[in-house]
Amino acid sequence: MLSNYHTHSHYCDGRGELREYVEYALAHGFSALGFSGHGPLPYDNKFSIKQEQYLDYCNEVRAMKAEYEGRIEILLGLEMDYIPGIQEDFTPLIEKGGLEYSIGSVHLVTHPDHVEALRNSLLHNDNNSQSIMPHLWYIDGGNPAHYDNGLNELFHGDIRYAVRTFFHQTNAMIERNRPTIVGHFDKVVMHNRERFFSYQDKWFQELLHETIALIRETGCICEINTRGIYKGRHTDFYPARDTIRYMNTLGIPVIVGTDAHAPADLDRFEGAYEFLSEIGYRNIVKKLSV
Numbered sequence: 001m002l003s004n005y006h007t008h009s010h011y012c013d014g015r016g017e018l019r020e021y022v023e024y025a026l027a028h029g030f031s032a033l034g035f036s037g038h039g040p041l042p043y044d045n046k047f048s049i050k051q052e053q054y055l056d057y058c059n060e061v062r063a064m065k066a067e068y069e070g071r072i073e074i075l076l077g078l079e080m081d082y083i084p085g086i087q088e089d090f091t092p093l094i095e096k097g098g099l100e101y102s103i104g105s106v107h108l109v110t111h112p113d114h115v116e117a118l119r120n121s122l123l124h125n126d127n128n129s130q131s132i133m134p135h136l137w138y139i140d141g142g143n144p145a146h147y148d149n150g151l152n153e154l155f156h157g158d159i160r161y162a163v164r165t166f167f168h169q170t171n172a173m174i175e176r177n178r179p180t181i182v183g184h185f186d187k188v189v190m191h192n193r194e195r196f197f198s199y200q201d202k203w204f205q206e207l208l209h210e211t212i213a214l215i216r217e218t219g220c221i222c223e224i225n226t227r228g229i230y231k232g233r234h235t236d237f238y239p240a241r242d243t244i245r246y247m248n249t250l251g252i253p254v255i256v257g258t259d260a261h262a263p264a265d266l267d268r269f270e271g272a273y274e275f276l277s278e279i280g281y282r283n284i285v286k287k288l289s290v
């Protein structure tokens with residue numbers, strides 16, 4: 001069976017109406033589709049669903065779910081950002097929207113010394129991106145300059161400390177929120193391109209393994225995200241093939257997501273299922289139970 005639970009739309013930074021995703025999924029033989037727009041954040045930004053549109057998003061997903069019932073199972077979810085100082089608790093959004101699942105992801109890393117400054121900014125309604133962004137390291141997006149600038153300006157070029165902070169932020173998210181799915185949890189490598197460290201470095205492997213141990217302990221599902229490959233930004237899945245092999249030895253449940261930002265991205269699985277079957281992966285989740 002085909003499914004995809006990592007999808008965006010015009011409500012956040014994707015393209016296309018919800019209906020176009022559903023129709024594409026149906027035409028390509030999917031039996032389940034989850035919507036996971038970027039959850040609203042309490043500061044101005046270009047990528048997440050706007051606070052004032054959040055309930056429209058939830059209601060439209062529910063309307064699709066009802067309309068297409070019996071043809072495809074549609075689930076209402078969000079991809080939520082865990083950002084110390086800005087958003088640490090997913091519960092309010094989950095409850096307000098009546099969500100059926102969550103993807104927890106880190107795209108923006110808070111420097112530990114800047115948590116209070118962020119809290120104060122929000123407290124005083126100083127929530128424009130110029131006030132907020134200097135405290136955050138943006139590890140995602142198409143422009144490596146954001147990665148390099150944040151690393152240099154916020155972390156003074158200390159890549160180990162910066163990457164450790166990324167993983168510790170991920171760990172804190174898992175412990176506190178236990179998202180249904182942990183999204184692209186090694187994406188901090190995307191703009192590295194083996195410039196500052198190697199994936200095989202012992203310190204990096206230790207950080208990976210620490211997060212995997214936590215995923216195992218909490219029972220979250222680990223995402224295998226294919227977007228880096230079809231966007232030409234990365235040559236491997238998030239997490240990488242070697243990491244997936246290691247996770248198989250621990251029996252970690254995995255789910256493949258394409259992180260679709262357009263309807264035609266829905267089936268960009270990029271050989272993920274072939275790879276999983278080739279290595280005899282034991283615990284593959286194809287359908288979320290709610």
Ligand SMILES: [Zn+2]
Pocket residue numbers: 079105107183184
């Ligand atoms: Zn993401």
Ligand SMILES: [Zn+2]
Pocket residue numbers: 006008079259
């Ligand atoms: Zn996403």
